[in-house]
Amino acid sequence: MKLRLLALGSALVLTACGGGGLDTPIAVATPSPAPTAAPTAAPAKAVQWQAQLPAAGSAVCFDFDAGSEVACSTANWDLKLASAARGVSLWSNSGESGSGKGGVFGSPFDYTWSALQKWQAGLLDPTTGQAIPDTLYLKDTADSVFTGSNGIQSKAFEYGVGGSNDHKLYPNFRVFLVTTDHSAASATGNSTSPVYALQMTGYYGGPSGTTSGYPTFRWVDRSVAGAPVRNEQVDARTGWVYFNLTSGQAVAASDAWHIAFNRYNVKLNSGSSGTGKVGGFLAKTPAGFYAADGSTPVAAKFTENNILDTTKSELTASDLQLPTQASQWKKDSVASKLNPAYQGNYPGKLDFGWYSYYPVANGAIVAHSQVANPDRGTLLRSAEGNSYARVRLKEIRYATPGNVSSQQTWQFEFETLPASK
Structure with a gap:
């Protein structure tokens, strides 16, 4: 029997972190023998x-x-x-x-x-006795080419590469191809169906430059010889921001859009996310960002000086992996x-x-x-x-x-x- 695989990719859970501790015991007048184990x-x-x-x-x-x-x-x-x-x-x-x-x-x-029986509260790790961020309870998300198997379900970002005291998101500068028509069989594109190469380049911005929920990205139209690399940042702190890669403008959800951002989540206008024919394909992971297992982040690379500049050439690199048939373009579905x-x-x-x-x-x-x-x-x-x-x-x-x-x-x-x- 052929099974339709409804179950989607699972991910490792982030290590709990944050402040907080156990309640202070209440003093009593008559001492009691200490329990042999903490009560549940x-x-x-x-x-x-x-x-x-x-x-x-x-x-x-x-x-x-x-x-x-x-x-x-x-x-x-x-x-x-x-x-x-x-x-x-x-x-x-x-x-x-x-x-x-x-x-x-x-x-x-x-x-x-x-x-799970050891948990006495939804936001208190029973192993460490510390509070955990509520954001570790992950929402059901659009499952797109940008959805990964790490703790934050992202292929474009890693969380806390510096260790347990690091609570930041870091881009890995992977190159994603985005086509406006996933029925196209090649990645070269044409005048009516362009193919963009895109990188996520940051997550913090706003007036201070340090506020989370401001994804930054850059892209180039690979179907146009000599096309310039364009950069943009959007305020995606409170909901989905829809973006048209051709015009380089944020647009309404009812307008023609290609890609959308909600904090570090990314979706494309296809499948469960929209009525469009946008498809995605992971073309390259720059060297040095992950250990030999392909999943363990190398902190020194993520925090390397001038990493934003040294990875820019990946967008126009000649060694990008390209889809060879239309079925390789990924359409959006829903993941939990x-x-x-x-x-x-x-x-x-x-x-x-x-x-x-x-x-x-x-x-x-x-x-x-x-x-x-x-x-x-x-x-x-x-x-x-x-x-x-x-x-x-x-x-x-x-x-x-x-x-x-x-x-x-x-x-x-x-x-x-x-x-x-």
Whole structure:
């Protein structure tokens, strides 16, 4: 059976950082023996969601603060369970998936349920005893050629390359090709379908020059001989800024746009992000920015003097990797940490984090069964942005045991947490 891979690329979670600490103990008149281990605070509320898997093309939603299923058309849902003809996906009420202030801290591959039991507050790391930034709860985002597998899900930026006390974003000066028509089969472009080479070059600006949320980029039209390199910075602190690379101007979302920025997130006008035919392709990663494993940042390179000037020539370099067919141009879709890339090889068991899929029979497990992985979980921020919950998929039941075509019930377990202890 051919599977449509709905799960998207997972990423490593950033190391928690920031201030804060444990509460000061209250003095008592009569000394008591010291406990042998720190007590675990009881969760504010434990709730179950018996979700009936909806028909393909439909979704059901849950509000963990209210402890009840709610219409997905409302503003206060926290977790969405969606079904398609060949797969199931989960979404938070955030970013591209909803208008709420939700977010996800890690995927089910990052945390065991027993590890999550140690969390007493949504923004307090139980290992270090330190507060963590709320921004580490990642929103559902547009999955474009600019989406990566690092802690901030970016292919264009790295976070904190200087270590645990470094909280800045650094560009890696990768060269991305952007075509206005992804049906084009080559990267040379033509007069009606230009191809731009683009680099993200910074993230801080504004009047002080140091305020975050001001992405800077430069680009050149590679389909025009001798075209100049152009530079721009946009104020993307509070929402998406849409940009036309041909005119070099920010435009309305209803106008012709090619690329858009929301803080360090980037999307293109195609697929789930827009009605256009814009496509992207990663053409080059400049040498020296990453170790031999291809993913560990080399701090000295990111902070090298004159790095902005020495990487400019990459835009017009002759050794850029070019797409050889139209299918290599990436169109936008939607990504969430709740949908990590599956692990395993067909026709063996495929592990999607929350559950495992068995293409063929395995002992008592019927072929094509989905079986919950209750020892996995993640942390979820509510749509209101002021409460948190650890969540796991506890069980998948079939209305008729052994009949994988019968109605499925997905039982989720939530334990709500305050923001701080």
